[in-house]
């Protein structure tokens with residue numbers, strides 16, 4: 314039993330946490346008797362921890378953990394909440410019984426019962442591309458089209474058209490605009506303008522959804538990354554959600570939403586329905602951490618929008634102090650975001666800014682970071698407490714090489730090791746063909762990925778005599794299996810399947826690239842291979858997102874810089890393979906440095922956070938909106954507990970760094 318008590322209508326706490334002493338503000342949320350609470354607070358102000366306290370309190374008061382449900386937008390936020398429960402001393406067996414899910418995984422579980430069958434997920438833009446073109450073709454051919462003059466049909470193969478459609482799809486679904494207010498409205502240019510998209514996009518959206526959910530089927534043919542949330546919300550709005558579904562938490566007593574700033578309208582529809590149960594609700598978030606506005610994320614939900622649809626009276630409670638970092642970093646955060654930020658931390662946080670130069674070896678960002686990690690390890694600090702946060706995955710090429718050379722174990726989050734990215738695997742494949750050393754890639758899985766990279770980038774059409782009855786998919790699988798089982802036949806596969814199964818132009822480029830590797834040497838060799846191959850054009854053909862296509866350029870640039878250190882292409886190829894072996898070896902190390910994309914660590918914290926490559930044009934970069942770039946930087950700097958090391962370009966430092974001082 315506890316001696317804790319507080320005012321504000323709350324009762325005494327039964328759950329006494331380990332590792333922390335809750336503040337009065339936390340206790341007020343842990344024990345509140347109001348049934349609807351919203352908390353808007355800064356990064357590190359214990360939002361997740363306080364939700365964990367509330368769950369633990371309910372469990373201590375006899376609420377079965379299965380009747381406590383917490384929803385988040387990202388899997389990282391979900392895991393962070395489970396970790397916070399463990400940290401405050403909730404037994405692992407109990408943590409497992411709480412329902413902690415992302416909105417999407419919850420929606421999938423509910424829909425799995427409704428669908429009555431398995432609906433395949435297509436998680437990437439590339440896997441949705443063909444359906445987008447089918448939809449575009451359908452509207453182009455539609456003889457009943459009344460506003461043809463308004464239509465702008467893109468030319469076939471233009472991936473940027475697919476990208477911009479998918480953005481609209483994401484936004485319309487996240488905001489539920491069509492389902493909410495315009496469900497039966499005719500599709501007109503005026504409606505498109507009122508929804509903030511073009512008439513063509515709106516027409517494609519309708520056609521795409523008709524392909525995804527044909528009228529004669531009760532369930533969709535596939536779902537994109539966030540379609541389950543949308544489909545479930547649509548079902549709720551149409552009042553067609555069946556009763557008594559096992560996955561629907563009929564008996565929910567405590568309902569929580571972490572990172573509520575990420576909520577969009579589709580999630581809000583689901584949440585509103587869940588709130589019909591007579592349960593306690595608490596939502597927490599930080600409006601400055603919105604980084605998913607493209608998917609309709611809107612801070613209005615955190616700011617009280619849920620009130621509109623229900624009878625609940627919202628009580629706002631505060632968490633004013635950040636425990637993650639000290640007053641020095643809190644002041645810097647406050648200057649950067651122009652908002653109050655107070656620290657309640659007992660530990661100090663050292664903030665240091667270092668300059669780096671592009672060409673000076675010792676002064677390079679990666680060498681300085683290796684040095685910092687070595688110092689960290691020599692002070693007996695855990696490697697897993699050190700995180701290097703990147704704005705762009707391609708920035709990892711030089712860093713990974715430096716970490717591998719220094720034998721520093723690392724794990725990547727939010728992206729694959731550069732050695733496993735498809736464009737790098739394609740180059741490794743070409744080097745293997747040209748040097749006839751495919752067998753030096755010792756892992757069969759990597760060999761498979763190399764062969765798949767050929768197929769992916771070059772759109773190979775496999776032919777096999779006497780097997781015309783098999784689908785391309787099956788033929789491809791057989792061909793890939795054969796090369797993986799016997800690396801010596803890669804050259805044969807390249808000559809007889811790849812070169813003969815691609816367009817003459819692509820075949821020429823591949824041949825030329827192999828010729829350059831075989832006949833030339835010296836510095837800039839890889840640059841000449843790239844010129845021959847025009848991988849940039851191949852990337853434009855396969856990748857839908859502009860940002861991903863730019864990543865290809867960044868990855869290749871990093872690879873070219875690395876290649877210049879080797880005398881021959883064979884040496885370079887073998888060294889890439891050795892790096893992969895080394896990486897695998899380091900993976901079994903008990904503790905590893907975290908190399909992560911900034912967005913992928915939202916909700917997490919590390920003792921030492923390093924932010925490299927702070928150069929104007931890199932971070933903030935040209936791809937994101939100015940506000941989301943700023944929010945990403947805010948997320949990055951507020952992950953630090955004891956050390957924040959910023960690496961700013963000496964000549965072109967990021968303007969963000971200046972705003973901290």
Ligand SMILES: Nc1ncnc2c1ncn2[C@@H]1O[C@H](COP(=O)(O)OP(=O)(O)OP(=O)(O)O)[C@@H](O)[C@H]1O
Pocket residue numbers: 333334335336339354355356357358359360361362363397400599636637915916917918951
């Ligand atoms: N009362 C407390 N005393 C000391 N430390 C605390 C207390 N409450 C929480 N903490 C610690 O403060 C840190 C930040 O907490 P938490 O991760 O819950 O913050 P958050 O607001 O969810 O952060 P973010 O929005 O950045 O994800 C954690 O290390 C947590 O254990």
